[in-house]
Amino acid sequence: MSNTADNTVSKVAVDSINVLSGADPVELDRRAAFMQQYASSPLPDTEQLQNLGLYINRPALSRLLFMHELYQKIVDVHGVIMEFGVRWGQNLVLFSNFRGIYEPYNYNRKIIGFDTFSGFPSVDEKDGTMVAAGDYGVTANYDDYLAALLDYHESESPIAHKQKYQLIKGDATNSFAQYLTDHPETIVAFAYFDFDIYLPTCHCLELLLPRLTKGSVLAFDELNCPEFPGETIALLEVIGLSKYAIKRSPLNPLISYLIVE
Ligand SMILES: C[S@@+](CC[C@H](N)C(=O)[O-])C[C@H]1O[C@@H](n2cnc3c(N)ncnc32)[C@H](O)[C@@H]1O
Structure with missing residues (x-):
């Protein structure tokens, strides 16, 4: 190290x-x-x-509790859950288990994760100086390991024979548009943005907006974060800061969210 x-x-x-x-x-x-x-x-x-x-230590537990808080806000909102920037996939597993607890028969609540599974494909000058292409990678073939974990967790809840998650491997600046072409029915109840960087956040936010409904939750892992300015700049450019209240919880200093009204 x-x-x-x-x-x-x-x-x-x-x-x-x-x-x-x-x-x-x-x-x-x-x-x-x-x-x-x-x-x-x-x-x-x-x-x-x-x-x-x-x-599980205090910071990790707080994060997990915040994910729980966010999930509870979308139980009565129709649509899928998307995570933009999955990495090791803990959030996807948590969302899968929260679905099993709070809405075990809602097989329509698909959980879709987008990641290269090889770290940042590139960085923009708007991302500042702390990050570089390739950062936040994972081990080889990690997406296969994560799929097996998600299969196990689905098997512990009802309607296990229907696969209710999808991992979309590749640069999301291309793969999200393709996903929407392949799934024109998509409504998004909850999107968790955690690419950390400008370009994919900007691109996916733009494509996502028409897919949201009143009550949809958009959460961001790095707004107002000096090490990752690109995420805030993307939000500024695509939605602006004054249209929705950007909320937080005492559970975490960085994660924030807005609810579409
Ligand atoms: C901070 S990590 C995500 C952490 C994860 N959400 C969590 O809570 O543990 C950022 C992830 O975004 C992914 N990423 C960044 N830019 C991407 C892009 N253009 N397309 C797909 N994935 C991207 C990286 O590969 C990395 O896994």
């Missing part, structure tokens, strides 16, 4: 996967030690899944 800047946010590289981290060296060391405790858990395999709360 290398930590290449002494700024409050720095680029961290592990096995050639580059991400930005706001953790300081003390936090990184503490978490590395905790990972060892996790890796050497004395719990038998048969009891690990029921006891994951032993290992």
Whole structure:
């Protein structure tokens, strides 16, 4: 692992996967030690899944609770869920399980994730200086692994024989338009924007707008975030900041959302 800047946010590289981290060296060391405790858990395999709360830390738990808060806002809104920028896919799994809990018979609530599964295809000058093409990659063939995880989670809820998720691999600046051509019926109840960068956010937001209905929720992972200015610039250009209230929750300092009125 290398930590290449002494700024409050720095680029961290592990096995050639580059991400930005706001953790300081003390936090990184503490978490590395905790990972060892996790890796050497004395719990038998048969009891690990029921006891994951032993290992989920406060920031990760807050994030998960916020996803739950967002999901509850769209239970009575018709349409699919889309995540723009999936990476390891935790949100897709959470959404799949929230569907199983709150609307187990709503097989119309498809969950669609867009990602290259190889990190940022390029960056724009509007994205500033902290990010580069290839950042936020994943391991080889990760989309296959994620599909298997999503299959398992669907199998734990009703109507498991219908696949209700789709992973769209590739540059979303092309693949989202193709998805809409292939699925002209699409209404979007909830879109989670987490590309982090300008160009795909701008492009997908433009295509998404006519697919929203009153009550649709648009959430953003990085608005007002100095390390990723491109996401805010895209929102400014496509929707503006004054048309909708941009809301937040005490659960997370960065994630924000708006509800179409
Ligand atoms: C910060 S990560 C997403 C994290 C994920 N939403 C989560 O909560 O764990 C950003 C993702 O956006 C993807 N991405 C960025 N630009 C893209 C593009 N033009 N097309 C498809 N995926 C893109 C990257 O590959 C990366 O996986």
